[in-house]
Amino acid sequence: MSQKSLQGWTFELKEPENGTPRRSRRSAAAAVGQIRLTRDADRLELKKGDTVLVSSGTGPPDVALIRDIDFGTDTFLDVRVLWFMRRSEADDGVLPQDSRLENDVFLTPIAEKIRLDDIVGPCTVLSASQFAAVRLDSSNRGSTFRCQRFSDRDSYFSDLVDWDDYVSRGTEYVYQQVKELAIPPRQGSPRKKKRTDTPTRPKTPKMRSPEPMVLSDSEELDLEDLDSAYESPLEERPRRRERKRKPRAAQKSAKSSSPSKSTPRGLRKVNNSVPVLPTVIRQKFFEDDNELVIDDDDLQEVVDTDGKVVKTFRKAKEKLLPSAKLQTLPCRDQESAQLYSSLLDAILSQLGRCIYVSGTPGVGKTATIREVIKQLFVNLANDNDKKMFNYLEINGLKLMSPPAAYEALYHKISGDNVKAGAALDLLERHFETKDETRLPLVVLLDEMDQIVTKNQTVMYNFFNWPTYENSKLIVVAVANTMDLPERLLTNKISSRLGLTRIQFPGYTYAQLSEIIKHRLEKIERANENKLVISKDAIEFASRKVASVSGDARRSLVICVRALEIAEMEFLSKPQQERDELQGRYTVGIMHVMKAVNETTSTPVANYLNSLSFAAKMVLVAFLLRRKRTGSAELPLGEIIDEMNNQFGMVLFSELKRQLSHEQLEMLEVLYGDENSRLRVDGLGYIVRELDESGVIAQQQLRAERLRLVRLNVNEDEIIGCLKRDALMADLIATM
Amino acid sequence: MTVSEPEQNLELLRQRVLANLSNRTSSGLVKVRLNNLEMEQVQIYKMLENTIKFNEGKSCLVIGPRGSGKTTMVNNALLDLQERFPNMFYVIRISGFYQSDDKSAIKEIARQLDWHLLRHSGNWSVSFERFSANDTMNSVMSVLDGSQLMEGKDQNGDDDEMQMPIIFVIDELDKYTNDAKQTLLYNLFDVAQSSSNSHAVAVIGLTTVTGVREQLEKRVKSRFSQKVIQLTKPRQLAEFCDSVYCMISVDPDDFEPSMLELAQRYNSHMKTLLGGASELRKLVVRNFYTVKDLNILKSQLTPYIAKMDMTTFSGGPIPLVNTNNRSFQILASLSELELKLVICAGRQLLKNSMDQVNFNIAYEEFERISSSQTNTLNSQLQTMGRVKLDSAHHSRDLMLACWERLIYYGLLVEPIRQINGINSSFYTGGESNKMFHLDVTVEDVARLFRHTDWVTKWCRI
Ligand SMILES: Nc1ncnc2c1ncn2[C@@H]1O[C@H](COP(=O)(O)OP(=O)(O)OP(=O)(O)O)[C@@H](O)[C@H]1O
């Protein structure tokens, strides 16, 4: 149809609802979104997925499902439809008994473009159950149909299908399915046979709930097909069961350390509960190994006094690791008191509340909140002899998509698993209704900045529900920046929310040392008051960390590392010296210094030093060329030319001397046997390697010469490294 | 050389050597000897040992260029552990190349957990892998994450229940830093640093990016245990030779006593070859100064060993693998007209100092040169009193077809225009007006074909 034939119709373009702009630009088809056509005469609206009556010239109009409306190539708008076959078109002989109503239609996989002029009007196609509920009279007899089977428009009819289910999954799905299901199964092909009866047990999540999903059949078959193509399809079922019963022993003994070899795919999903990893074996291992440290092979020679040192170190390390269980958190008294009173107030008053906690990573936000919740549990339970509130943790970074937060919340409330969309509705209703018996629910919304969506609905809802009169929802939202609610929500909303704010400042150095000392207290008492880590060392570590971030994790990690370094040092000392120490060894400032250096040093210098001569030349050529042209980005072609020039001009006496030992010529080494001397051997490989290491960044372009190259590390660092290389000395001196 | 060895012994030796040179060495099924990486390997071993024995969760990055032995070293450490603690930990491997985004990585983790579980308990009825990514994530995190405070679970009870420790090996870790959220790394590092008495997780990340630590998101960085092990290529030639020796020598202990002597003889022969002036040594030296890469060396040595005379351990010349530019190889296979067109395009670029050229411009130059050449030829012929020669005229259509072939070969490359940071090529004009980059220069052509007279002539400006 040309634009002209669109006369009498108007069309309207709807952006795809959830397509990201990036994706839509990538593929033209997606960019089109949904086109909605409206007939001016009777306001008849058409869009993808609608069913319409289409004039067939003679006889009753045909029934069609609009597969899509799209901008066409040779016409302006293409309307493609899938045809239904009317009952009257089918041969009575092959028609299934239960599908012989006058209004039965059968979807066919036959797709066709139609002309807009031919469209008569709308019609409705219903599933068997819905059709039964409709009363037919003269007004709708000609436009209401029942569809419960697919057909190939000839003599084959599929098994019963649930039309509602298919429609709810979108037109494209219907098309894919009808293509498969409306084809008669080939005799003797077990795969096809199976396919046709899968839809009677639909895999939709909606249908799944009563009977846990039966994915499997077709997938299992894929596995089976491989080894038993010759067996009769009739034997499938019993045989499979037999296979399941097969002892696992064979599987276990199959020696393979790579899980990719075989996979239990397809044999699963009957149980919704989360599997548990085995525990037994390890317990046994630990029973055997009661005196762990001493028993260890590597420490066999370390006995008595030495063992004591190792043990102390071990214990100290355990205490210092961020995961250590603590009785109290030092240095967060004020914040936890504030939190405690806010939460207590909200719980006792049975009102909703929103608390916003902010602070940089590792300042104890999550740890403090958990601590406070634990205290509340204990204290409230002691006072009242019953549970006073429920608690749920949601971490924005542990969800694959923001709306999954609804699922988690609703699961907590009702114990049901529902999809996010439904969960939102149910939650909304839940928080609106008044329920005296309901316990307040405290939700810790960790890393909240990660559950923001484009229109902020998820975050908004979590802030909004607590303001409902009956919700009794207490949200503790945690994020890194203080102004997040303001930035993401409009002022009006954020001011209405009435957030309680608690800011966690970074730890000062004094606090960090306090935290470390606190953790070591017990051990030192047990260790006859002998220090494990010296005061100076702790102070030094704390100062180092506090000057950068005030991150408790960081300081703990540094101390653990210092312990490890000291332990290594201790064990490498000669036995006699170790004996003199009498089982006492203290981590000093030097160890901490080493640990700090390890965690801050960049490995770039090391990497640069280990580069091959040619790779270094690439960098030098870049620097030389850049000096001349002054541009930060250079095409690779220029670097190549520059390299070739340098090899022609500069003496490289040291390199030549080294190569003369090997009876090799410099140019022969560099360019290989090829006499054209255009590219250093393996240049492409060298440049790619530099790119992969992140020292340079190379444009992704097919043309080699034109790729732009940029330096990603400091020029001085490169020069500093190359200066130390005798091979490059002549060159660098000139720079 | 006096004793003659049975033929099959010689072949067996050759097979062993070739097996060492194959890429299977990094698949993690057998231990591979590595030169000069013992320290690093011990560090990794110790870290993982602590995880298995004391539930100490740690994360660690191994940084090194391609072929520096990262994968092999970690595999060696894991094999050692497997020997010492059989079936007492699970290893889960993911790679940024295969599981290119967080979602598929999580899925793969779930799949491998399922696999382990199945092998361990033969339990088919439960699984980590779920229909939706969200559920998969939840089920995986529920077993990994012991830090979450849950109702009804006694947190302080120091129960003896201990869950199988899990070791994650993430190859090409830098691929997971491209996503702003870095969900995967956040979660793995988080469960590692919060490993407790009942859960233990260790994470080893392998990457080629030296500055990968700076690419971590601040929360991820805070959770990372800050341990970095860097592997570098050998700095000294001698060390490099040692690595090569390590690669091509065999371990005499692997052989039966009857072959022991042969293996030792082979090893010492290789040692002298690598130490003195030999073809082998030359190859290694060349490699050292240019690419410095053991993997390339491996593929060069494979045919050498395969053809080597095992009685005397002498091989023929070692074939050089040309690793050079693809465009040059294409140039060598062009027809005369295509090559002429390339030269003309190159000439125009050079003369007008442009960086793009279209067919019209190149064709113009082509006509000019070919007609001037016919003219000079004609004038020469005329002075000799011969008939006038018709100019060898090639139709424009023919030349356009050549042009299109050049595009197809990839010698002419469409420029990328960036509009708002998105690559797009909006072009509606005719084919002959479309601008292209040329991947070679006139100089390249002249040098490559310096023995072909007409090319030299055409290239002269
Ligand atoms: N006051 C403290 N006393 C003892 N240990 C602390 C203290 N503060 C923090 N830590 C340690 O630091 C670790 C990190 O703290 P936490 O998980 O609370 O950080 P966070 O502020 O939530 O960081 P993020 O924003 O990255 O989630 C804790 O596991 C704990 O071991």
Ligand SMILES: Nc1ncnc2c1ncn2[C@@H]1O[C@H](COP(=O)(O)OP(=O)(O)OP(=O)(O)O)[C@@H](O)[C@H]1O
């Ligand atoms: N130090 C070494 N001594 C001996 N052989 C080595 C050494 N380093 C690497 N190799 C050889 O190089 C091969 C490649 O190593 P490997 O695959 O482990 O590298 P990689 O660092 O994982 O590289 P990639 O980044 O490509 O994954 C090894 O199988 C080994 O044969």
Ligand SMILES: [Mg+2]
């Ligand atoms: Mg936190």
Ligand SMILES: [Mg+2]
């Ligand atoms: Mg690798």
